[in-house]
Amino acid sequence: MKLKYIIPSFVALLILIAGCNDVDYNFGLSKVQLSTSYVTIPQDGGSTTITINANDEWSIDTTGTTKWLNVSPIKGSAGKTKVTFTSPKSLDGHLADLIVTCGDQKQHLNVMQGLPKPKPATCNEVNTGIDGKTYMVTGVVGKIENEEWGNYWLKDATGSLYIYGTLNKKAERRKFKTLGIESGDEITVQGQRGTYKGVPQLKEVMVVKINKSLIKVDSVKNAQLPLEGGEFVAYITCKGLGVSVDIPNDAKQWLSISSIKTKGKNAVVTFKAAANTGGDRKTSITFHTTDGKKDYVSEAMLTQKGVIVPATIAEFLAAKVGDKQYRVSGIITKVVNTKYGNFYIKDFSGETFVYGLANFVKKGYKEGDIVTLVGKRSEHNGKAQMKGAVAEKHVAVGNATVAELLAKADNNASYFKVTGKITKIANPDYGNMTIKDETGEIFLYGLLPYFGATGDARKGLVKKAGLKEGDALTVIGYKTSHNDKPQLGGSVYVSHKASE
Template sequence: MKLRYFLSMFVAITALFLTGCQSGEEAIYLGNFKVATSYVALDKNGGTTNVEVNASESWSFDTSSIPSWLTVSPTSGSAGQSTISFSADAYAGRTANLKVTCGGRTQEINVIQGLAEVSTATCAEVNAGPDAKTYRVTGVVKKIANTEYGNWYIDDGTGEVYIYGTLDKNGKDGKNNSIAAWGIEVGDEITIEGPKQTYNGTVELVNVTVVKLNKSLIKVDSLTVADVKTSELPVEGGEITAHLTCKGTGVAVEIPSDAKEWLGVTSSTVGATPTVTFYAKKNEGGNREATVTFKTTDGSKDYTSQATISQKGAIVAVNVAQFLAAEVGTTVYRLTGVVMELYTSDKQGQSFYIQDYSGKTLVYRAAGFKESGAKVGDVVTVVGQRGAYKDTPQMVSGTFEEIKYAVTPISIADFLAKPDNKNVYYMVTGTISSLKGSNGKDNDYGNLYITDGTNELYVYGCYSGYGATGNDRKFFIADNNIKVGDELTMIGYKDTYNGLVELCGGINFSFKHAE
């Protein structure tokens, strides 16, 4: 959202910014922290500026708001009058917005060094240049990420830069729908200027001013499938038509190389409203999409526009390990496993961790999970896409499908009294009394006995998680160094074999080593 930063705009900066506080300037009284100047001015040749503050309580800077090029000393103090020094090396044109907390209230101090000089640069030069410098860049609108706050990408052929916020025609930012106000569209040639900063490794020009906008001579008006306006094809494939407005000479189409195997052009028309029709093959895999580019020319310059064509895919059933190994994308996967715990940081109550025999992952906000009544211990099925948050894998854009087995916690005594039923699952906890099978022999599958001190229950197979088959059912006990006396919590159904009551299905929920 366009709320990440508070960036002050300094218009018509005068020589005052280069010389520091003037003798007649009034102090700024903001609550309980009084600053003797409305800003801190540093000379472009570098140096130190001292500012007097008067606080009614102890105070401290949010050190994360202090950029690496600026030294502030001290960064905290007690009630009363203090002198704070601000120091920087030589630089022409940069700003910082510092946050100070005093008595539980936060206010800001603006630091300005030199005049804000604008440097004309390519995208490659912006990416390689220093933060806080103001750049002017001319390029093509490559992609619009957020129309409300004016977030988009500019590309000039040397590289790409993310634009985080666009000022409207009145110079205002925020929630102002500036993309619509300017009429910015993919393919337009645009000149913008703004300060650079890097956020989590992403280079950004922030709150840019639009200097010049040349509309593209080609535009995608709509995409249709069987005369219905849509950009999505069904799993079965078929034709989709792009309806264009073109004021240039001719239309050329570029399909990304990684999409040519499933998407191609079948026909095109010319005239006042040219069209291009594509054909997509049947999709045997997950969801997929391709951004196609349309080009035209006025004889001296090429113009472009783009459209994204998507196609629904089959849902790919995988285990958790396969899901984690997949790339982030739009392919839809199906997972079945045990709800191990709820993700309490999600206040919507739609997130949880799912685990099978191969691994564990977070399912983030699966639609319908809360309404399903599913609880920790239940075996559930969910579908969604492979996503990530700060490189941590998770399922996103998910939908809760079903509770495959509702699992009821129960005592060993009550379990022994239940009727046999392979479709009813229970959760039972006990202490291991023997690691031998019913025949008295050691085994790889974890056939063992657990007890509650009074009653004993035979567990026919202790497996690492739901879905284990073949060799994946082996060695859970040995791999985790589980011994007699350790506590096991198992999920399974009740069955009886030759008079012996058994917990079958063998899903290990948790174990605890004896102290």
Template structure:
């Protein structure tokens, strides 16, 4: 017989023994109850020891379905085994009787006073539990709204500890995928999923650090010394696996499927003696194939807060306030609000590249600050010369040139952040027949002349006691010009055909990594990667090699014409104006609005008159192009209006636009990409992919 009981207060207390570690026992048929009260008869005989006297999960579901959304007025003692704790703050969980599952919205102490997260000892996944509460349905799904935890029993995890080998963290980091390891260390940093739900943590011992992903994050606190067992893994988001493989990124180094074996419930500092000091620049420039994710480094870094529309981004940058990456968040930045006090300050940061975002254009590390300390950092001005050489001088050069770049070089650097002005850079070539420098007024330009090799000495100077020099080796080779076609021929190529095409880098794509390549015969979108983009500038004459495609063509939708996975064959440099011979200025915006995605218009540029319409709200920004009257608008393809920063100053102003239809995502209508805007005779070209 099942029992229904009203709420009553239990005045009994239970004595608990205190110990350094509370152990979650391994597989044992004689596992003992470990509850907030010793297993006892409650609710007319319902208890962990006598589950047959409780309401089963299956019966509770029947009662909930009969009660509907109004719910029962009476409360039920329901017995089950926890399959998951989906929110360890509120105690949201699911319990099962082996046949059916019941969702529990939230759980509390026996008297309903303390919520789940406030309980010193609490039931977790795999434990048996008796919950007391009303039953109902929500959107036709049965549930218990608030379950008061009347009794529970910690069960041994369903694993054999003999299958796991005790190792140091450093050894585990280098272990094979799926290796079963047992690790002991300090919880250094807890990470959070959307809703501020703990979803993992950094575990640190005296040899290294590693990320542990799993539900047990809700059972630990930062500073706890714990022992876990789990499987070595390298994680890549499913949708990014193809890109990760393409660029050689193995995934985020971590432990999956973890079991919590021991927890001292104390607070200890994590060991820092093994942590290597690096610069942010050294971290972000580490080859993506190297196993550095979830390893901790000590850096001096600038912490920056950048509010967005409905979110906040935090950046960890090097001392040049340029080199760096954003902090990885799944909570729109709310999990890093503590960084606000460090905004704009150079701090000591214990920093980890937690993973790498993998896209068609490449992979880049994203950061997790483990600890941030404001130690009143003051830049040593004696390091100024070395700093300007390494952060401003060296990066201006590439290893190999195929033509004269005629590039202007930096001669003077100032930094308000670091407190110096007018540090100078000078350049000298040991072979001026290959590389030479030309001074024009106050400016200096680098040129190449003949095929060969030259060593360039870059010297930084600041005041009388700060001088630093380094050398870079440059090779000048004949351009790899074999065969190439014009843009029209590239457009006419069959899908999946490899095409080598020559043209001018005309304008940036938006929300894609690449640019429009133009010659006097046509226009085509070139999609490439970020490393290639570093070696290309607007106005360069280039030869690109890629796969002809109609990207995301589906059914009758023709998709986006482009060259995919394009590589740079030769950069012939120069600062050329792109041809407008094939541009069409006969169409109105109204006519372009009617273009059918069943026909390919993505290789045509149209010249129209209209107005920019910038839309900003608390949670998003977007941007459109309207006709002059303002009664018709078309979408500008972007993820946010910030990608069209160059248009913002002209919001609402009548102007002339060069636009290309685009359809990168199989829509049933064309959006448009703005190549340029002309206002009062001044033309501004879209350079969004060329700003860094």
């Protein structure tokens, strides 16, 4: 079934833009702001006025529009200025992308008369196109990321294009559900190209045509499979001539079809996934049908958990960016953003940035605390970071002198940070040593390179870090005793300062 939306040019776009009587100057840069970035003029001719608010001299480049558009004034000084756009009656729609320049900043201003009809473009042509230009593109709806605003990926034979915001028939925002668009539908949309964080997109598109898909994935079972593998099931409604399945080449080594069962318009497709010996993995499975003339598709996403690789921070930093999960332990050395849980952690081998840890304030994380995290190796602007971090363990840490530690009761759940000078190294392999500050001395029964180290990983820190008697050593540990003699247990290396 095909539906066509005929949008009255002036009425629809009048709803789309902010009215000039309610100026909020949301559209703009720091030096120049416009009461609206869209100007609409009726196809029968007329005038529209906006307000420019600038803190320096400004001008409007009207190149290529003088035959149908008059702009007055086209330049001005600092302050608020009303600018009027006038056009006579037109048989065809017009569209102009004007540039408002103020100092070193430029702001796009779109002027539309009637309903312009941009030439059809492919997804690739839009992706390689020009910001501010209006495009019309046809493709199949992929994953819908926001069903309120209408954010989704649109695919054609040339690639994928991100759609950021879809207007309904009345050009209203946040009414995407009223359009009845689903993944797999073929649609034609029209909108202005923009770029967000380097990703091209069409913004607040108007729907020109919807061609409903003849195949739909109604639901799935086991959308996230465990490490051991298992069955993934897709339940499908098909109104076409049979069902075929396309598994991406990079997933065929671990994913296969067990069975396809059909009854009337319903189909059940069962897949078998092998055990995963690598990192987290995912794939998008495409289901096809046809009416004899056209191919229709619908998609389902499958993810599978991967192994978690124990790593030092140095090993984590040396790893490749990808979906593999790493477990690292370290001490929070610097908190960057408590709201989003952005911070640095450090172990004996290095330091890394953690981009986002949920409930950071609620859980009471702070500098000096010990954390064990599981997350993926990511990168931003060429700098390594952990993303999607989940805390497996959190140890709150207090500060204490040696005397304060000696006065405490034995408790392997209460950790403290203490600094002292190394007076004697009894066992360099395991890091058994004595430290002393101005209040007293205490024996360290072992010194771990990172929290949770076991087996041979506990050994060798003294040599790796170059520790020696006389160095000022900062450690974290808990008060314990052996043969009634107090000592620091579970000690984790924080830092040291070499003696001169």
